[in-house]
Amino acid sequence: MVSNAQYDVIVLGEVLVELSSPHSLSEGRDFKLSFSGDALNGAAAAAQAGASVGIVTRVAQDELGDALVNRVAELGIATDLIQRVPGQHGVYFVMQDPGGTHDFVYVRRGSAAAGLGPGDLPEREIAAARSLLVGGIACAISESCAAAVERAATLVSEAGGTVLYDPNFRRRLTSPEEGAAALQRVAPLASVITPSCPADTEPLLGTADPAAAAAACLELGAKAAVVTRGGDGAVIDRGDGPVALPPAPAPEIVDATGAGDVLAGTIVARLALGDDLETAARLGASAAALSLSGQGGTGHLPPLEAARDNAVAS
Numbered sequence: 010m011v012s013n014a015q016y017d018v019i020v021l022g023e024v025l026v027e028l029s030s031p032h033s034l035s036e037g038r039d040f041k042l043s044f045s046g047d048a049l050n051g052a053a054a055a056a057q058a059g060a061s062v063g064i065v066t067r068v069a070q071d072e073l074g075d076a077l078v079n080r081v082a083e084l085g086i087a088t089d090l091i092q093r094v095p096g097q098h099g100v101y102f103v104m105q106d107p108g109g110t111h112d113f114v115y116v117r118r119g120s121a122a123a124g125l126g127p128g129d130l131p132e133r134e135i136a137a138a139r140s141l142l143v144g145g146i147a148c149a150i151s152e153s154c155a156a157a158v159e160r161a162a163t164l165v166s167e168a169g170g171t172v173l174y175d176p177n178f179r180r181r182l183t184s185p186e187e188g189a190a191a192l193q194r195v196a197p198l199a200s201v202i203t204p205s206c207p208a209d210t211e212p213l214l215g216t217a218d219p220a221a222a223a224a225a226c227l228e229l230g231a232k233a234a235v236v237t238r239g240g241d242g243a244v245i246d247r248g249d250g251p252v253a254l255p256p257a258p259a260p261e262i263v264d265a266t267g268a269g270d271v272l273a274g275t276i277v278a279r280l281a282l283g284d285d286l287e288t289a290a291r292l293g294a295s296a297a298a299l300s301l302s303g304q305g306g307t308g309h310l311p312p313l314e315a316a317r318d319n320a321v322a323s
């Protein structure tokens with residue numbers, strides 16, 4: 010375990026302007042302005058899970074950027090690792106998603122965060138962190154951001170910290186071949202990989218079998234895998250064979266946006282705070298299930314005790 014860490018968790022990636030609607034995107038009405046993206050969702054979940062969290066990103070210098078940074082702080086995430094730079098925000102539109110099939114439209118090419126590179130990293134803070142959360146979306150938005158992910162993962166891994174990599178494959182951002190290549194580069198540095206099955210595992214690992222997907226992650230060099238299966242629970246493999254986890258109850262389903270990010274953020278936080286992987290995964294699945302009751306990526310972030318109670322109920 011890393012000692013004298015300023016942060017339990019550091020998250021690296023892009024924070025997006027989110028415009029969500031309870032209607033079809035083609036109707037073009039009733040959009041709610043918020044802020045989201047896998048990095049923010051995961052960081053906010055980690056903070057709710059009890060961790061001290063910092064986020065490494067770049068944010069445009071304008072009034073919308075001011076509101077974004079304020080929202081980051083409201084979610085309990087430190088803002089001192091955020092760089093304010095000239096440029097534009099990444100934006101996405103999303104329809105309400107009670108069924109779990111995401112309908113996103115991204116407007117993010119050339120965003121401020123896409124310009125993040127290894128030279129922008131606060132290396133001392135990253136190396137001192139107990140854990141790092143990174144994902145395939147950051148690797149997909151630019152070559153420089155992918156290089157920053159690999160550098161940050163190297164720093165934490167070499168310092169003895171925990172690196173969690175969420176593949177988070179998005180066909181509108183990258184190809185299966187490029188996504189698989191990013192996974193292969195980061196896997197040897199990863200303590201845990203959290204692919205969803207089959208959305209990540211089929212294009213990136215060539216299988217819809219969760220146990221086979223977990224084994225494939227270990228073969229790539231990861232120390233452990235938590236393969237999520239939506240309403241069917243998850244499969245964990247730490248190198249001693251797959252273990253099935255039952256699904257956590259979801260009392261209300263409004264929108265599935267960000268549920269996987271909540272799971273990853275909760276897991277990495279609880280690992281940083283000393284939980285074993287199975288306990289962390291159960292809490293992550295529970296928090297993700299409870300997050301379904303809110304609209305948007307940070308619409309509902311359950312507190313730790315609620316996630317514990319819901320995990321016990323499962």
